[in-house]
Amino acid sequence: MNMEPTTQAIRPEAAASAPVPANCVIEARNLDLTFQTNDGPVHALKDVSLEISKGDFVSFIGPSGCGKTTFLRCIAALETPTGGSLSVNGMTPDEARRNRAYGYVFQAAGLYPWRTISKNIKLPLEIMGYSKAEQEKRVNQVLELVELSGFGGKFPWQLSGGMQQRASIARALAFDADILLMDEPFGALDEIVRDHLNEQLLKLWARTNKTIGFVTHSIPEAVYLSTKIVVMSPRPGRIHDVIDSTLPKERPLDIRDSPEFIEIAHRVREGLRAGHGDD
Amino acid sequence: MKSLVAVLTVLAAIIAFWYAACVPMNIKGVLDQAERAGIEVTPATAKERRDRGEIGLVVNNTFAIGETWVQERPRLPAPHQVAVELWETTVEKKITSKRSLIYHGEVTLSATLLGFAIGTGLGILLAVGIVHSRVMDMSVMPWAIVSQTIPIIALAPMIIVVLYSIGVQGIIPKAVISAYLSFFPVVVGMVKGLRAPDAMQLDLLKTYNANTNQGFWKLRLPSSMPYLFASLKIGIAASLVGAIVGELPTGAVAGLGARLLAGSYYGQTVQIWSALFAAAILAAALVALLGLIEKLVLNRMGVRA
Numbered sequence: 001m002n003m004e005p006t007t008q009a010i011r012p013e014a015a016a017s018a019p020v021p022a023n024c025v026i027e028a029r030n031l032d033l034t035f036q037t038n039d040g041p042v043h044a045l046k047d048v049s050l051e052i053s054k055g056d057f058v059s060f061i062g063p064s065g066c067g068k069t070t071f072l073r074c075i076a077a078l079e080t081p082t083g084g085s086l087s088v089n090g091m092t093p094d095e096a097r098r099n100r101a102y103g104y105v106f107q108a109a110g111l112y113p114w115r116t117i118s119k120n121i122k123l124p125l126e127i128m129g130y131s132k133a134e135q136e137k138r139v140n141q142v143l144e145l146v147e148l149s150g151f152g153g154k155f156p157w158q159l160s161g162g163m164q165q166r167a168s169i170a171r172a173l174a175f176d177a178d179i180l181l182m183d184e185p186f187g188a189l190d191e192i193v194r195d196h197l198n199e200q201l202l203k204l205w206a207r208t209n210k211t212i213g214f215v216t217h218s219i220p221e222a223v224y225l226s227t228k229i230v231v232m233s234p235r236p237g238r239i240h241d242v243i244d245s246t247l248p249k250e251r252p253l254d255i256r257d258s259p260e261f262i263e264i265a266h267r268v269r270e271g272l273r274a275g276h277g278d279d
Numbered sequence: 280m281k282s283l284v285a286v287l288t289v290l291a292a293i294i295a296f297w298y299a300a301c302v303p304m305n306i307k308g309v310l311d312q313a314e315r316a317g318i319e320v321t322p323a324t325a326k327e328r329r330d331r332g333e334i335g336l337v338v339n340n341t342f343a344i345g346e347t348w349v350q351e352r353p354r355l356p357a358p359h360q361v362a363v364e365l366w367e368t369t370v371e372k373k374i375t376s377k378r379s380l381i382y383h384g385e386v387t388l389s390a391t392l393l394g395f396a397i398g399t400g401l402g403i404l405l406a407v408g409i410v411h412s413r414v415m416d417m418s419v420m421p422w423a424i425v426s427q428t429i430p431i432i433a434l435a436p437m438i439i440v441v442l443y444s445i446g447v448q449g450i451i452p453k454a455v456i457s458a459y460l461s462f463f464p465v466v467v468g469m470v471k472g473l474r475a476p477d478a479m480q481l482d483l484l485k486t487y488n489a490n491t492n493q494g495f496w497k498l499r500l501p502s503s504m505p506y507l508f509a510s511l512k513i514g515i516a517a518s519l520v521g522a523i524v525g526e527l528p529t530g531a532v533a534g535l536g537a538r539l540l541a542g543s544y545y546g547q548t549v550q551i552w553s554a555l556f557a558a559a560i561l562a563a564a565l566v567a568l569l570g571l572i573e574k575l576v577l578n579r580m581g582v583r584a
Contacts, residue, residue: 104486114580155581
């Protein structure tokens with residue numbers, strides 16, 4: 001990945017904790033997860049194997065119940081797989097969680113209404129014991145990254161939905177984990193705001209060289225953002241197809257009209273249809 | 280302006296109803312007095328009047344209606360009688376006087392506030408325990424609920440006797456009864472408030488590897504504030520009731536409860552009603568004060584006004 005010089009400023013120590021298997025950040029082998037519910041067992045994930053390399057932007061797309069969110073939650077150690085193996089930065093997901101290896105962005109911004117935007121972004125920093133000066137510095141850096149400089153003193157309700165979601169991304173970036181997990185972060189926003197945030201997210205990714213796992217329902221969003229698209233199908237949740245994007249790293253919004261883009265979107269759509277057909 | 284009219288209309292309706300109620304309530308007393316004074320009333324004797332309906336007596340003796348509002352010892356005092364008594368015993372009496380409602384109110388208020396402080400502290404501690412420990416949830420919560428099913432009027436004398444036998448008297452027994460009544464709404468409200476954060480908020484803290492302590496101070500406690508204040512308002516009113524009830528069985532010489540008791544011993548209904556109103560005004564003032572503090576706290580917490 002070609003890092004821009006600006007990225008060096010906000011990630012001083014991340015390079016030191018590089019994973020043992022070269023370049024591979026997240027590795028799942030034959031992952032299984034069965035939930036025990038009152039209606040009997042639900043097979044949420046079946047035989048999921050996937051490798052995510054450092055700097056990848058991986059989208060998970062599929063219909064409801066295909067396990068895309070569950071897989072992301074497994075990586076974050078918010079769910080425990082019932083079979084197979086999963087490593088994050090060469091550690092178990094729980095060790096990675098305790099090492100604060102990733103930032104997680106939920107579908108709702110989930111900002112604390114009693115804290116200003118700055119104080120919300122400081123939340124993980126306070127918990128992790130950063131010094132006051134360091135907190136201040138990082139808040140300013142990430143606010144600038146998500147283009148919210150000057151809004152630090154506002155309360156969440158004073159911001160639009162899109163701005164709130166950007167603030168929640170800033171919060172996930174604040175402690176500079178090298179993995180960013182995003183669970184339908186723009187799902188609740190309208191199309192125009194979503195386009196704008198997609199463009200910003202790509203810029204942010206290029207500047208920071210994070211590894212991003214991104215769950216979405218939207219085919220154009222997945223194709224526009226990703227270097228790798230994982231098409232999943234439901235009952236049981238499994239990987240149907242993994243598409244490596246051939247689009248260049250530099251992606252203006254109108255790339256979505258190019259034949260290449262349309263071809264990839266077509267393949268994703270075919271995959272989704274096929275996944276649906278066999279249940 | 281429109282709402283002011285509405286408020287005043289309701290107030291006027293209540294006062295009108297009250298004055299109207301005074302007439303049948305006090306008519307027999309008025310007629311007995313009139314008969315003794317030699318005025319002709321129908322029917323003529325108290326014996327005959329005893330089994331008559333009050334409304335019928337009023338209809339037959341309309342001359343007596345005015346008298347029902349100015350009785351010395353009415354069954355139901357008229358609003359202005361209570362207002363005059365309130366004025367005389369608060370503004371015109373010295374605070375040090377044994378007949379000053381300010382003096383009695385202060386005695387009751389100090390027990391109320393001490394009891395409220397104990398009850399609130401205990402309630403918050405129990406709620407924190409219940410939220411963090413399943414064992415406490417299962418073992419403490421049922422007892423907290425059971426404690427509130429016992430009528431306080433039955434329990435209060437026992438609390439006072441037991442405490443007296445171990446040498447505790449004065450303000451403490453009253454405060455204990457206050458605390459007994461006020462801890463419960465705080466427990467219920469705080470348990471609800473501390474559990475208010477949703478699964479996503481808790482997951483978020485988990486991704487930061489936050490410990491239980493951090494989760495409590497940074498998420499659970501701030502989330503519980505609106506619930507806490509709702510509970511505190513119920514709790515302080517319950518505390519006042521507790522302090523007054525605590526003054527009844529001991530034959531206390533000071534406090535609003537003692538005023539109520541003395542009034543009923545000597546048939547001083549005006550005194551009873553003015554003590555009742557003093558208690559109600561005190562409770563309203565305490566709740567309003569809490570409302571003000573709530574507003575300040577929530578404002579500081581950035582909650583939209």
